[in-house]
Amino acid sequence: MKIAMLGSGFIARFYAESLHSQRRKDEIIMVYSRDEKNAKRFADDYNLLYYSTSMEEAIAHPEVEIVLISLPNDLHEIAVEIAAKEKKHVLCTKPLGRTAAEAKNMLDLVESAGIFGGYLEDLCYTPKFLKSMIQVRQGSIGRVLWAKSRETHPGPHSDWFWNKERSGGGAIIDLGCHCVEISRNFIGKQIKPIEVMCWADTQVHPIDAEDHAIGLVKYANGAIGQFEVSWTFRGGMDLRDEVMGTEGTIWLNSFLRTGFEMFTTGKGGEGYVAEKAESNTGWLFPVGDEAHELGYPHMFTDMFTAIEEKREPLETFYDGYVVNAILDAAFKSASTKIWEPVLLEDWRGDEPEKSAIKWTSYDENYYLIKEEVLPNGDMKLILKEKKSGEIIQRIKTAK
Numbered sequence: 212m213k214i215a216m217l218g219s220g221f222i223a224r225f226y227a228e229s230l231h232s233q234r235r236k237d238e239i240i241m242v243y244s245r246d247e248k249n250a251k252r253f254a255d256d257y258n259l260l261y262y263s264t265s266m267e268e269a270i271a272h273p274e275v276e277i278v279l280i281s282l283p284n285d286l287h288e289i290a291v292e293i294a295a296k297e298k299k300h301v302l303c304t305k306p307l308g309r310t311a312a313e314a315k316n317m318l319d320l321v322e323s324a325g326i327f328g329g330y331l332e333d334l335c336y337t338p339k340f341l342k343s344m345i346q347v348r349q350g351s352i353g354r355v356l357w358a359k360s361r362e363t364h365p366g367p368h369s370d371w372f373w374n375k376e377r378s379g380g381g382a383i384i385d386l387g388c389h390c391v392e393i394s395r396n397f398i399g400k401q402i403k404p405i406e407v408m409c410w411a412d413t414q415v416h417p418i419d420a421e422d423h424a425i426g427l428v429k430y431a432n433g434a435i436g437q438f439e440v441s442w443t444f445r446g447g448m449d450l451r452d453e454v455m456g457t458e459g460t461i462w463l464n465s466f467l468r469t470g471f472e473m474f475t476t477g478k479g480g481e482g483y484v485a486e487k488a489e490s491n492t493g494w495l496f497p498v499g500d501e502a503h504e505l506g507y508p509h510m511f512t513d514m515f516t517a518i519e520e521k522r523e524p525l526e527t528f529y530d531g532y533v534v535n536a537i538l539d540a541a542f543k544s545a546s547t548k549i550w551e552p553v554l555l556e557d558w559r560g561d562e563p564e565k566s567a568i569k570w571t572s573y574d575e576n577y578y579l580i581k582e583e584v585l586p587n588g589d590m591k592l593i594l595k596e597k598k599s600g601e602i603i604q605r606i607k608t609a610k
């Protein structure tokens with residue numbers, strides 16, 4: 212497919228590297244940047260046919276089939292509006308909107324124009340994440356009870372992120388969008404997010420938005436999602452997930468410790484080590500293939516294949532809207548300091564009653580609470596009688 216890239220900054224280059232570095236059939240042919248020098252430099256770097264300083268012109272170009280939004284958060288909506296008007300498919304980076312209202316408008320625009328709307332949530336496409344999801348779907352860790360996701364780093368690389376009006380918030384909107392969607396996938400996208408409790412503060416930077424936050428998202432089936440996000444963390448970019456289920460556990464470490472550790476005295480250069488790395492001397496944690504570790508190639512493969520196959524991608528504009536609705540509740544809770552409901556005027560998953568918890572039966576008379584092998588080899592069973600509610604123990608002796 213022939214792509215128009217909107218923006219020529221940090222993520223635009225990551226996307227371009229992912230799309231053009233391997234042998235692929237989808238190519239960027241056009242870049243829009245408001246600054247002509249940047250547009251030309253980007254076009255030269257990636258051998259593009261065209262560049263433009265007009266967003267409308269870039270999108271409307273007759274050869275362009277799909278628009279890839281890599282602009283600051285306050286420009287996502289206008290870009291989607293133009294793409295919908297021109298009936299060009301659209302892929303939008305995260306977060307979809309600054310608020311659920313903005314995201315809902317973007318969702319409505321793509322749906323009524325009949326165009327494809329892919330939500331570029333790359334961290335739901337990392338090889339580790341995709342493999343974990345196979346295990347979760349096949350029931351290897353049972354019913355997911357708690358899914359914690361953390362993204363922390365020393366803060367973003369451009370002025371507009373730090374401007375609450377333009378970005379829509381601080382670490383919650385910038386990093387919480389990843390964490391919330393990771394947890395939602397693990398818990399099950401059909402399970403309704405009900406309410407959110409969030410602590411947020413501005414601990415270090417002189418900004419209006421939060422630079423650190425921790426939140427809990429309660430789901431209709433009793434599962435809890437947890438996000439830990441910060442622009443105050445020192446030591447690089449920490450991307451970790453922990454999932455606890457009734458039958459197992461998954462721990463993922465996606466960036467600082469990927470199995471590649473090195474030491475250098477610093478002799479030999481001051482090059483780039485990895486995204487948000489704070490040092491290039493001493494012990495370092497480089498990342499073998501950042502684009503892959505961050506999920507970009509699998510993400511684009513899913514998006515373009517979904518367009519060809521006329522199916523939905525794994526991450527849609529609807530998902531982006533649900534994420535924004537959860538984050539709206541997090542912002543509200545951080546200020547009211549109470550659990551705040553997730554307001555979803557458009558809910559397409561299961562109704563909450565369908566998600567009620569079912570206890571595990573031991574036999575027709577008892578529920579199983581716990582079984583454990585003791586040091587002497589005996590097996591101890593803790594059971595609850597269904598009728599009376601009485602809790603008892605039984606021991607199956609080894610000898």
Ligand SMILES: NC(=O)c1ccc[n+]([C@@H]2O[C@H](COP(=O)([O-])OP(=O)(O)OC[C@H]3O[C@@H](n4cnc5c(N)ncnc54)[C@H](O)[C@@H]3O)[C@@H](O)[C@H]2O)c1
Nearest residue numbers: 218219220221222223245281282283284304305306333369
């Ligand atoms: N993992 C990820 O998926 C990921 C990572 C980083 C950024 N992002 C997202 O990508 C988007 C862009 O972030 P970035 O890191 O590339 O930022 P950036 O500042 O590096 O690049 C932004 C681009 O937009 C342009 N721009 C800024 N203000 C503009 C304006 N008023 N009009 C037209 N163009 C303007 C800049 O010149 C630049 O080309 C954001 O929505 C961000 O959340 C996603």
